[in-house]
Amino acid sequence: MTADLAVRVGRIEARDAVRRLKAAYMQGLDDRRRGAVADLFWEDAVWEALPDRVPEGVPAAPGGAGRIVGRAAIAASFEDAAARMGFTAHFLTNEDVTVDGDRAVGRWKLLQTCTAGDTAFWQAGVYVDDFECRDGEWRFAHLRLALDFRTPYPDGWAATRMWDLPERVR
Template identity: 30%
Template sequence: MATTLEQRLDRLETRLALQDLTSDYCLGFDKRDMGRFLAIWWPDAVWEIGPPFGDFIGHEGVVHAVEDILWPAWKDSTHYTTNLRVTPVSLDVIAGICDVYCIGNSIEGQAQSVAATYTDRFERRDGVWKIARRKVTMQHFSPLTGITLSAPQ
């Protein structure tokens, strides 16, 4: 338990940094901003998306997953993360878990709904927090039959 003011401040700064990483994942992906998206990962990170997409290692794997598999499959998407809980493992390692809901249109125009849980290992290296490992556990990945997602007219 943090007792000094400096320790308490570090805990608050850490929590805010982890919330930013979680948000930048969603914003980077949905706004198709690879710079923002890639900045949240350590160069040796592991992204376990699992079936049907696979697992990806390092920046090269993350870029491949996004640019060659995911963005080509999604015409547009909006991710929402919630319920972020963090548990210290050590001074520079935090275990995290949050839920995600994503809604969007496939490249064919089919509305899709996805719900999943992200289980994370955040690591602080040289004073900077990033994701070292993210495991995606999907609850559903379903077409929204008969629904058209479009901007207001």
């Protein structure tokens, strides 16, 4: 294998590792394994909500903190969010992952359905994440979430989980 080909294959494998890491993060949140999801972060990692895209008066991050530093604090924040949000389903699109050696940056658009108590709501935004590979293992170094909106869904899946289509539509 030529040196150029080895670099290209390494970049492809790194992008795949980053994709799997982001998927494990999303699925772990939805499966309510919130504290364990923090294991996907380096010990000195940062979880940050970017306030410039969050509408005024909306809590920016889990637990209301805008910047959470360290794996233990991130785990506690996720546990707090799980206690308040009984249901989440994360959907990501528009992926863009750029790898530069042992570092990578990933960008995704987020659409999320959530339930807090009896209230269903939507939120959407953008993730911009920094990843690092240390001793052959990829983890989150700095996760940033910028919300574009968070809005209640009045009837929602909390009140009407399954809706029977009218006979003429079936």
